Amino acid sequence: MMKRFYKLVSSRKTSDGYAIELDGKVITTSLGQEMVAPTKSLGEAIVLEWANQGEKVKPENMPLTQILTTAIDKIRDREKITESCMRYLDTDLVCYWTKEPEELAKHQKEVWGGWVKWFEKHFEIPLYTTKNIDAIKQDEEAHKRVWNYIESLDDYYFTVLHILTSLSGSLILALAFSEGDIEPQEIFEASYLEELYRGTIYNEELHGAAPNEEAEREAFKRDVEAAKKFLDLANDY
Secondary structure, three states: OOOOOOEEEEEEEEEEEEEEEEEEEEOOOOOOOOOOEOOHHHHHHHHHHOOOOOOOOOOOHHHHHHHEEEEEHHHHHHHHHHHHHHHHHOOOHHHHHOOOOHHHHHHHHHHHHHHHHHHHHOOOOOOOOOOOOOOOOOOHHHHHHHHHHHHHHHHHHHHHHHHHHHHOOOHHHHHHHHOOOOOHHHHHHOOOOOHHHHHOOOHHHHHHHOOHHHHHHHHHHHHHHHHHHHHHHHOOO
Protein backbone atom coordinates (compact mmCIF):
# COMPACT_ATOMS: atom_id res chain seq x y z
CA MET A 1 0.00 0.00 0.00
CA MET A 2 1.28 3.48 -0.86
CA LYS A 3 0.01 7.03 -0.62
CA ARG A 4 -1.74 8.27 -3.74
CA PHE A 5 0.67 10.60 -5.55
CA TYR A 6 -1.17 11.28 -8.80
CA LYS A 7 -4.20 13.28 -9.89
CA LEU A 8 -4.95 12.25 -13.46
CA VAL A 9 -5.14 8.71 -14.86
CA SER A 10 -5.43 8.14 -18.60
CA SER A 11 -4.64 5.73 -21.40
CA ARG A 12 -2.82 6.59 -24.62
CA LYS A 13 -2.84 4.66 -27.87
CA THR A 14 0.57 3.31 -28.83
CA SER A 15 1.85 0.88 -31.43
CA ASP A 16 1.63 -1.91 -28.83
CA GLY A 17 -1.78 -1.11 -27.35
CA TYR A 18 -2.94 1.37 -24.73
CA ALA A 19 -0.38 2.72 -22.28
CA ILE A 20 -1.68 3.50 -18.78
CA GLU A 21 -0.45 6.89 -17.57
CA LEU A 22 -0.43 8.75 -14.27
CA ASP A 23 -0.21 12.51 -14.74
CA GLY A 24 1.02 11.95 -18.28
CA LYS A 25 3.75 9.42 -17.42
CA VAL A 26 3.47 5.75 -18.32
CA ILE A 27 3.24 3.41 -15.33
CA THR A 28 6.13 0.96 -15.14
CA THR A 29 6.07 -2.46 -13.53
CA SER A 30 8.40 -3.63 -10.79
CA LEU A 31 10.75 -4.85 -13.53
CA GLY A 32 10.68 -1.51 -15.32
CA GLN A 33 8.36 -2.54 -18.15
CA GLU A 34 5.74 -0.11 -19.45
CA MET A 35 2.18 -1.00 -18.51
CA VAL A 36 0.41 -1.36 -21.85
CA ALA A 37 -3.01 -3.00 -22.22
CA PRO A 38 -3.73 -4.87 -25.46
CA THR A 39 -7.19 -3.36 -25.97
CA LYS A 40 -8.93 -0.07 -25.36
CA SER A 41 -11.56 -1.77 -23.17
CA LEU A 42 -8.98 -3.29 -20.86
CA GLY A 43 -7.04 -0.04 -20.77
CA GLU A 44 -10.13 1.90 -19.75
CA ALA A 45 -10.98 -0.63 -17.02
CA ILE A 46 -7.47 -0.37 -15.58
CA VAL A 47 -7.66 3.43 -15.71
CA LEU A 48 -10.81 3.19 -13.59
CA GLU A 49 -9.05 0.98 -11.05
CA TRP A 50 -6.37 3.62 -10.54
CA ALA A 51 -8.83 6.52 -10.64
CA ASN A 52 -11.05 4.91 -7.98
CA GLN A 53 -8.27 4.67 -5.40
CA GLY A 54 -8.57 6.90 -2.36
CA GLU A 55 -5.77 8.50 -0.37
CA LYS A 56 -4.03 5.13 -0.30
CA VAL A 57 -3.37 2.97 -3.36
CA LYS A 58 -4.40 -0.59 -2.51
CA PRO A 59 -3.16 -3.20 -5.03
CA GLU A 60 -5.69 -5.76 -3.79
CA ASN A 61 -8.41 -3.46 -5.12
CA MET A 62 -6.87 -3.44 -8.60
CA PRO A 63 -7.07 -7.05 -9.82
CA LEU A 64 -6.94 -6.20 -13.53
CA THR A 65 -3.79 -4.16 -12.98
CA GLN A 66 -2.24 -7.06 -11.08
CA ILE A 67 -3.02 -9.57 -13.82
CA LEU A 68 -1.67 -7.30 -16.56
CA THR A 69 1.49 -6.62 -14.54
CA THR A 70 1.99 -10.36 -14.06
CA ALA A 71 1.56 -10.94 -17.80
CA ILE A 72 4.09 -8.23 -18.65
CA ASP A 73 6.75 -9.16 -16.11
CA LYS A 74 6.53 -12.95 -16.08
CA ILE A 75 6.32 -13.61 -19.81
CA ARG A 76 10.11 -13.94 -19.94
CA ASP A 77 9.81 -16.97 -17.65
CA ARG A 78 7.20 -18.83 -19.71
CA GLU A 79 9.03 -22.15 -19.87
CA LYS A 80 9.69 -22.19 -16.14
CA ILE A 81 6.07 -21.26 -15.38
CA THR A 82 4.78 -23.86 -17.82
CA GLU A 83 6.83 -26.48 -16.01
CA SER A 84 5.32 -25.42 -12.69
CA CYS A 85 1.80 -25.68 -14.14
CA MET A 86 2.51 -29.09 -15.65
CA ARG A 87 3.46 -30.49 -12.24
CA TYR A 88 -0.19 -30.14 -11.25
CA LEU A 89 -1.28 -32.69 -13.86
CA ASP A 90 -0.03 -35.58 -11.72
CA THR A 91 -1.35 -34.08 -8.48
CA ASP A 92 -4.53 -32.50 -9.81
CA LEU A 93 -7.28 -31.88 -7.28
CA VAL A 94 -10.01 -33.44 -9.43
CA CYS A 95 -8.16 -36.76 -9.85
CA TYR A 96 -7.90 -37.62 -6.13
CA TRP A 97 -11.18 -38.89 -4.77
CA THR A 98 -12.18 -40.17 -1.36
CA LYS A 99 -13.71 -43.53 -0.46
CA GLU A 100 -15.84 -42.17 2.35
CA PRO A 101 -18.06 -40.67 3.46
CA GLU A 102 -20.19 -42.15 0.70
CA GLU A 103 -22.13 -38.95 0.04
CA LEU A 104 -18.93 -36.94 -0.48
CA ALA A 105 -17.48 -39.68 -2.70
CA LYS A 106 -20.62 -39.57 -4.84
CA HIS A 107 -20.43 -35.79 -5.11
CA GLN A 108 -16.77 -35.91 -6.14
CA LYS A 109 -17.57 -38.44 -8.84
CA GLU A 110 -20.35 -36.20 -10.17
CA VAL A 111 -18.45 -32.91 -10.11
CA TRP A 112 -14.76 -33.81 -10.42
CA GLY A 113 -15.58 -36.79 -12.62
CA GLY A 114 -17.34 -34.43 -14.99
CA TRP A 115 -14.19 -32.36 -15.42
CA VAL A 116 -12.07 -35.47 -15.88
CA LYS A 117 -14.41 -36.43 -18.72
CA TRP A 118 -14.13 -32.90 -20.11
CA PHE A 119 -10.36 -33.27 -20.23
CA GLU A 120 -10.56 -36.69 -21.88
CA LYS A 121 -12.90 -35.38 -24.56
CA HIS A 122 -10.94 -32.20 -25.19
CA PHE A 123 -7.46 -33.75 -25.28
CA GLU A 124 -8.59 -37.15 -26.58
CA ILE A 125 -6.69 -39.12 -23.94
CA PRO A 126 -7.87 -40.70 -20.67
CA LEU A 127 -6.78 -39.63 -17.20
CA TYR A 128 -6.07 -41.77 -14.18
CA THR A 129 -7.98 -41.09 -10.96
CA THR A 130 -7.45 -42.67 -7.56
CA LYS A 131 -9.04 -43.16 -4.17
CA ASN A 132 -5.69 -43.98 -2.57
CA ILE A 133 -2.98 -41.71 -1.17
CA ASP A 134 -0.42 -42.91 -3.70
CA ALA A 135 0.61 -40.34 -6.29
CA ILE A 136 -0.64 -40.74 -9.86
CA LYS A 137 1.57 -40.50 -12.91
CA GLN A 138 -0.47 -39.49 -15.95
CA ASP A 139 0.59 -40.78 -19.38
CA GLU A 140 3.43 -38.95 -21.08
CA GLU A 141 1.16 -38.35 -24.06
CA ALA A 142 -1.26 -36.46 -21.79
CA HIS A 143 1.63 -34.32 -20.58
CA LYS A 144 2.75 -33.69 -24.13
CA ARG A 145 -0.68 -32.63 -25.35
CA VAL A 146 -1.25 -30.28 -22.42
CA TRP A 147 2.24 -28.80 -22.80
CA ASN A 148 1.58 -28.10 -26.48
CA TYR A 149 -1.77 -26.52 -25.62
CA ILE A 150 -0.20 -24.23 -23.03
CA GLU A 151 2.54 -23.29 -25.50
CA SER A 152 -0.16 -22.19 -27.96
CA LEU A 153 -1.75 -19.71 -25.54
CA ASP A 154 -1.09 -16.01 -25.91
CA ASP A 155 0.51 -14.15 -23.02
CA TYR A 156 -2.79 -13.15 -21.42
CA TYR A 157 -4.44 -16.57 -21.49
CA PHE A 158 -1.15 -18.06 -20.33
CA THR A 159 -1.05 -15.71 -17.35
CA VAL A 160 -4.63 -16.48 -16.34
CA LEU A 161 -4.01 -20.22 -16.70
CA HIS A 162 -1.03 -19.93 -14.37
CA ILE A 163 -2.96 -17.87 -11.82
CA LEU A 164 -5.98 -20.18 -11.76
CA THR A 165 -3.92 -23.36 -11.62
CA SER A 166 -2.17 -22.11 -8.49
CA LEU A 167 -5.39 -20.70 -7.06
CA SER A 168 -7.54 -23.81 -7.53
CA GLY A 169 -4.91 -26.54 -7.27
CA SER A 170 -6.17 -27.90 -10.56
CA LEU A 171 -4.61 -27.57 -14.00
CA ILE A 172 -7.67 -29.32 -15.42
CA LEU A 173 -10.06 -26.67 -14.11
CA ALA A 174 -7.73 -23.92 -15.34
CA LEU A 175 -7.63 -25.50 -18.81
CA ALA A 176 -11.44 -25.62 -18.89
CA PHE A 177 -11.50 -21.97 -17.88
CA SER A 178 -9.14 -21.08 -20.72
CA GLU A 179 -11.54 -22.76 -23.13
CA GLY A 180 -14.51 -20.89 -21.68
CA ASP A 181 -16.13 -24.14 -20.57
CA ILE A 182 -16.35 -23.43 -16.84
CA GLU A 183 -17.89 -20.42 -15.13
CA PRO A 184 -16.39 -18.69 -12.07
CA GLN A 185 -19.05 -20.13 -9.74
CA GLU A 186 -18.40 -23.63 -11.08
CA ILE A 187 -14.65 -23.40 -10.57
CA PHE A 188 -15.29 -22.17 -7.02
CA GLU A 189 -17.65 -25.05 -6.26
CA ALA A 190 -15.22 -27.60 -7.71
CA SER A 191 -12.21 -26.14 -5.89
CA TYR A 192 -14.01 -25.95 -2.55
CA LEU A 193 -16.08 -29.11 -2.97
CA GLU A 194 -14.89 -30.77 0.24
CA GLU A 195 -15.11 -27.57 2.29
CA LEU A 196 -18.63 -26.91 1.04
CA TYR A 197 -19.61 -30.49 1.86
CA ARG A 198 -18.38 -30.04 5.43
CA GLY A 199 -20.33 -26.79 5.51
CA THR A 200 -23.58 -28.68 4.92
CA ILE A 201 -22.78 -30.90 7.92
CA TYR A 202 -22.18 -27.90 10.17
CA ASN A 203 -25.15 -26.02 8.71
CA GLU A 204 -23.07 -23.11 7.42
CA GLU A 205 -26.06 -21.87 5.45
CA LEU A 206 -27.62 -20.90 8.76
CA HIS A 207 -24.58 -20.11 10.91
CA GLY A 208 -22.08 -19.06 8.26
CA ALA A 209 -18.50 -20.22 7.79
CA ALA A 210 -15.66 -19.20 10.09
CA PRO A 211 -14.63 -15.60 9.32
CA ASN A 212 -11.20 -16.55 7.96
CA GLU A 213 -12.70 -19.27 5.75
CA GLU A 214 -15.38 -16.91 4.47
CA ALA A 215 -12.78 -14.26 3.67
CA GLU A 216 -10.67 -16.81 1.79
CA ARG A 217 -13.63 -17.97 -0.27
CA GLU A 218 -14.69 -14.44 -1.14
CA ALA A 219 -11.14 -13.60 -2.20
CA PHE A 220 -11.10 -16.70 -4.40
CA LYS A 221 -14.36 -15.69 -6.06
CA ARG A 222 -13.10 -12.14 -6.66
CA ASP A 223 -9.88 -13.42 -8.23
CA VAL A 224 -11.69 -15.79 -10.59
CA GLU A 225 -14.24 -13.14 -11.57
CA ALA A 226 -11.37 -10.74 -12.24
CA ALA A 227 -9.65 -13.36 -14.41
CA LYS A 228 -12.81 -13.78 -16.49
CA LYS A 229 -13.25 -10.03 -16.85
CA PHE A 230 -9.60 -9.63 -17.81
CA LEU A 231 -9.88 -12.17 -20.63
CA ASP A 232 -13.17 -10.70 -21.83
CA LEU A 233 -11.68 -7.21 -22.01
CA ALA A 234 -8.38 -8.41 -23.50
CA ASN A 235 -10.37 -9.93 -26.36
CA ASP A 236 -12.65 -6.93 -26.87
CA TYR A 237 -11.06 -5.53 -30.03
